[in-house]
Amino acid sequence: MKNLVLTAALAAGLALPGLAQSSTAMTDQQAFQQGTFHGATADQAQYHVIYQLDSDDPKLIQQTLRNIGNALEDTRLKGKLTVELVAFGTGVAVFRKDQSYEPQLTALKQKGVILAQCLNTLKEKKISKDELLPLIAYVPSGNGELIIRQAQGWSLVHP
Template sequence: MKHLLLTAALLAGLTLSARAQTPATRNATAMHDREAFQKGAFQGATADQAQYHVIYQLDSDDSKLIQQTLRNIGNALEDSRLKGKLTVELIAFGGGTTLYRKDQPYEAQLTALKQKGVILAQCLNTLKEKKISKDELLPLISYVPSGNGELIIRQAQGWSLVHP
């Protein structure tokens, strides 16, 4: 099942990426990046699309991984190539629900991310399975029926997935 979902996500991503750029545009961008690299002037991929979408997956309660995920999101939002072009969602499920608990130290960081437009989403399946009440979680988050469903839908819509 895991391989089937991965294959479907990859196919969906490849199909959507192919629609986002024509072969000629992809080739021109790749050639530009390659030439810049050869000249010692490469400064990262060229952000030539009007809009980018990314969903960050957090399914661990490890505090180092939580901090890394929050830092990764902040770094993406500050990337000068993506400024004004990036939509970000953070989906927490399983152990990642720890991030959104009121008794954890992440509220200020999450509030700052939400103010920057980051969608903060929590899986309802996890709450049901772990018998966690919404009252135990921060009021600034949104809820989705399932974390996996959110990932599948977003990837089919062309969103990139980051799983630190």
């Protein structure tokens, strides 16, 4: 029955996304085997990604900021990428005024990156908004933001 439906759909000229992905994967595999693979093709009109930062480790913070910058500079994604950075837990360090990340964050914001801080973290850690950079936004819950964004189809990156 499945083959009959598939044959009818193909005969009618209907697009079948599942087959297109398999075909793309096969083409990518063939290109890899031939030594001509240069990465996935960005064939969608728009991409959305949320970066999760829940650590105050300076190396991890720098890695996350660098990863965001690299994604924004990927020629395949230029003009097609919406990015959000959500910080919670000890990740709040990235947005603190007493840290050195403001120039990098300002540059990311100028490129359209949404910078979001979890309000639950501020409450739990007794941190005032006055202690944080004025260029950020606030979300009720970092975990809630991740859940909602993923349900909306956003990719999650947790360096």
